[in-house]
Amino acid sequence: MSSPIKSVAVVGGSGNLGKATVSELVNAGFTVTVLTREGSTSTFAKGVVSKVVDYSSVESLTSALTGQDALVSTIATAAVGGQQTLVDAAVAAGVRRIIPSEFGINTRFLGKEPIGAILQGKVKTLNYIHEQSKRNPSFTWTGISTGLxxxxxxxxxxxxxxxxxxxxxxxxxxxxxxxASNLPHIGKAIAAVLKHPEQTVNRYISIASxxxxxxxxxxxxxxxxxxxxxxxxxxxxxxxxxxxxxxxxxxxxxxxxxxxxxxxxxxxxxxVQGPDNALDLLGLEGExxxxxxxxxxxxxxxxxxxxxxxxxx
CATH class of the missing domain: 3.90.25.10 (UDP-galactose 4-epimerase, domain 1)
Incomplete structure (x- = not known):
């Protein structure tokens, strides 16, 4: 990744994790844009841009994401199945790094556990992202498991x-x-991933406070x-x-x-302890x-x- 990531779009910026993520991205010096639905009454900190989009439209999302270096999705588990449109728009807009809504338990090792049936939206989304990144090497990703x-x-x-x-x-x-991780700590980790794009390229990492x-x-x-x-x-x-x-x-x-x-x-x-905890990689400490x-x-x-x-x- 030749140039640093400076501009970041956030989906779900008014949610519990979204608020913490937007705050920590701003604190880390990124230019932040939050994508919102028509009619949203959410407000954000000074300097944060809000763009209304149609989440069902690749064209609407592509327009909003044009010029963005990275996209972070913090949407709830129930809505993650709709992230494919976001992925297609990110690729079309030239977004260089996507961090999908993987936050929580590690979805890469669910096996045949019943909880895996409920988390298929996350599993399929990251699989789709991985396939897109293989087709387009300039489109990269990072998955982050945070625990509870x-x-x-x-x-x-x-x-x-x-x-x-x-x-x-x-x-x-x-x-x-x-x-387990506290929400602001997750926000700091997201910012750190984007500050260390080469070290975190196309990787699934785990963190814990x-x-x-x-x-x-x-x-x-x-x-x-x-x-x-x-x-x-x-x-x-x-x-x-x-x-x-x-x-x-x-x-x-x-x-x-x-x-x-x-x-x-x-x-x-x-x-997630010792070398399995990616905090050292990100330059962060536990809490x-x-x-x-x-x-x-x-x-x-x-x-x-x-x-x-x-x-x-």
Whole structure:
């Protein structure tokens, strides 16, 4: 890649990860354009350009992407099946690097697990991108696996800690390390990938803010609150069964059940540590688990004080 990446278009810029991504790209000095739908009321930071597009139209997307060096997609899993139009437009517009919505678990090693059926949109999109890059060497890609969204998961209960009731849901033994990343850290990683285009060209990388166990997170939460929490034990085999029953009825909320089985199950082996963690490649450092939990508890305390307590307070 002969010249540095300077201009970046972001899809899904108003979402949870999208906001963090736009912020970190701006902080890293990129010129950022966010693609939005007709009628969107989303607002963005000063200096961020917003372009209205028709996501079903290659022509509309190509026009919006012309002049962009890179495209980052942060759209939710449910919408990733529609990324092929984005890919075609990116190729037509001469975009040099695409980072598709791969964030979360590594989709390259799903095998025949049921969760793979739900993630086929991601799998097929990256396969399509890979094929396009072989046909057009100037079109390159980077896939990024981040594990669980830790800070978001604390707020929404998916990490298993409920501050309002001082209750922790522990799956299996609770001793399995798992890959987890905070949203701003993912944004920093995306920016770093684009700052290191040669080192990350046509590569699938994995990052993690940290690799905690459920019991470690609970122990820290108890220390920070100065209270003993109630523990609810759940088997991931039961989660798998519940997920299978849901999926048989076309209920794709089964994803959460399958995810808990895949991530928290004893022997899962999905922690990303040492040389497997691409943070060194990107010039980034890991984050502090206790600091992240403390920030969450402080935020809940403030929401309580302001009368804006959310779901997991």
């Amino acid at each position: 969204f830790f800070d978001w998961g604390l707020d929404h209960g998916s990490i298993g800690l409920d501050k309002s009731t001082k209750t922790a849901t522990i799956y299996d033994s609770g001793n399995e390390p798992y890959q 940290f690799n905690p166990t459920q019991n470690q997170a609970l122990e820290i939460a108890e220390k920070l609150t100065g209270e003993k929490w109630t523990v609810k034990h759940v088997l991931t085999s039961e989660e798998q069964q519940i997920g299978a029953e849901k999926l048989s009825k076309g209920d794709y909320s089964a994803f959460s059940n399958f995810l808990r089985r895949r991530v928290y199950g004893d022997g899962a082996g999905l922690a 502090d688990l206790e600091g992240s939990l403390r920030a969450w508890l402080v935020k809940i305390k403030k929401l309580n004080a302001d009368g804006k307590l959310g779901r997991n307070g």
